[in-house]
Amino acid sequence: MKKTALFTLALALAATASAQDTIKVGAITSVTGRFAEFGKMQLAGFKVGVAEVNKKGGVLGKKLELIIEDNASDVNKGLAAAERLVNAGVPLVLNEYSSSLVKAQAQYLARQKVPNLVITSSGDDITKPGNDYIFRLNQPASAYARVILDIFKANKFQSMAIIAGTGAFEKSVADAANSIAKEYGITVMEDQRYDKGLTDFRPVLNRIKAKNPDGILMVSYAEDSVALMRQAREVGVKPRLFAGGAAGFALPSFVKDSGAAAENVVTATAWIPQLRYAGTQKLNVDLKKALGGEDPSYHAAQAYAGVLTAAAAINKAGSVDREKVKAALGTVNIQTAFGPIQFKDYDGFQNQNPLEMVAQQVQKGAFVPVYPKSVIPRALTFERK
Numbered sequence: 001m002k003k004t005a006l007f008t009l010a011l012a013l014a015a016t017a018s019a020q021d022t023i024k025v026g027a028i029t030s031v032t033g034r035f036a037e038f039g040k041m042q043l044a045g046f047k048v049g050v051a052e053v054n055k056k057g058g059v060l061g062k063k064l065e066l067i068i069e070d071n072a073s074d075v076n077k078g079l080a081a082a083e084r085l086v087n088a089g090v091p092l093v094l095n096e097y098s099s100s101l102v103k104a105q106a107q108y109l110a111r112q113k114v115p116n117l118v119i120t121s122s123g124d125d126i127t128k129p130g131n132d133y134i135f136r137l138n139q140p141a142s143a144y145a146r147v148i149l150d151i152f153k154a155n156k157f158q159s160m161a162i163i164a165g166t167g168a169f170e171k172s173v174a175d176a177a178n179s180i181a182k183e184y185g186i187t188v189m190e191d192q193r194y195d196k197g198l199t200d201f202r203p204v205l206n207r208i209k210a211k212n213p214d215g216i217l218m219v220s221y222a223e224d225s226v227a228l229m230r231q232a233r234e235v236g237v238k239p240r241l242f243a244g245g246a247a248g249f250a251l252p253s254f255v256k257d258s259g260a261a262a263e264n265v266v267t268a269t270a271w272i273p274q275l276r277y278a279g280t281q282k283l284n285v286d287l288k289k290a291l292g293g294e295d296p297s298y299h300a301a302q303a304y305a306g307v308l309t310a311a312a313a314i315n316k317a318g319s320v321d322r323e324k325v326k327a328a329l330g331t332v333n334i335q336t337a338f339g340p341i342q343f344k345d346y347d348g349f350q351n352q353n354p355l356e357m358v359a360q361q362v363q364k365g366a367f368v369p370v371y372p373k374s375v376i377p378r379a380l381t382f383e384r385k
Helices: 001-021 036-055 073-087 099-111 141-154 168-184 202-211 222-235 252-263 278-292 298-317 322-329
Strands: 020-031 063-070 091-094 116-118 134-136 159-165 187-194 216-218 241-244 266-269 334-336 340-342 344-346 351-354 360-365 364-373
Touching: 020 036, 020 073, 020 298, 036 063, 036 278, 036 298, 063 073, 063 298, 073 099, 073 322, 091 298, 091 364, 099 116, 099 134, 099 168, 099 187, 141 168, 141 216, 141 241, 141 266, 141 351, 141 360, 141 364, 159 168, 159 202, 187 202, 202 222, 202 360, 216 222, 216 340, 222 252, 252 364, 278 298, 298 322, 298 334
Parallel strands: 020 063, 020 091, 091 116, 116 134, 134 351, 159 187, 159 216, 216 241, 241 266
Antiparallel strands: 266 360, 334 340, 344 351, 360 364
16 A cells, blocks of 8 residues: 555656646647638647747746647637636637637637737737737738738729628628728729528629629638639639638648639738748748648648747746736747737737738649749739730
């Protein structure tokens, strides 16, 4: 009995020592459910980020560990995940992809006074007007719209049509596109919003075909983006350019699953390997390895940058005290392979990282950069003159 008691005590002491040797940060993502494709990318980014932080000495001299909670692509399960992380006592939570889910999670975490670092969700209303406890390192949805409208304006487009889902992200991008179109003098000839579950886009595509706009902006998730482009080719709608507002259109699987229908589609995106940030190529290689050989999307790079930002904030705070970490987040200023991270208040946004957007186009079955000049862009290929 003495030997058993001593063995049990040794195990308990080992577990305590292990806990003391790590600093745990919370993370919420969609491991399962509708947004699992994006969650897979984020998990790869988390893995690469944690490995890099720990290789460089960890956080406050200890190993960094992520407590990853699955929200199963569901609002209520996301709130339950956030509650578990609050109860676990984590000093900071990294928050994931879907704007509809993140907004609810972020508001709950703010009420609990837990610093929340949004790494991928882009709905403008997450940081506009924002909250002292909510920080976002990725670009807001309006930036996704502006990069596409900048391309339309530069090529003297006079008209456009919009097809977008009714989710928080899609609505933010589509609403911003309407506003920017007015600013640029581009007429929106059709603005069609659709609910989740719609599979037949032919009626709206035929209406758009009859109006013959110069550009079509589509904002949809993975499965919808493929269906939209296949059906657009089927009905024969032919604008000067098809454009995606990121989301499903920016995933490598969009090109693979759409096949020839994806050719010439331009999409906004938050990060590509061709960006001229130190370590970008290495990050792309590491993320691809973490994904088993699959090309990473920007969601993976954002998750990686989120881990580095969390580590920088805790190191700067010199503590895992939530108030100190929140204060430190506000003063973070680091360079990463995703881009520079520094939180600012501007244009009604609070604690928002201002970062330039990128656009890429599918040419010969692969994404190539087409905007801005800093990525050494390829020439655009148009559907018609």
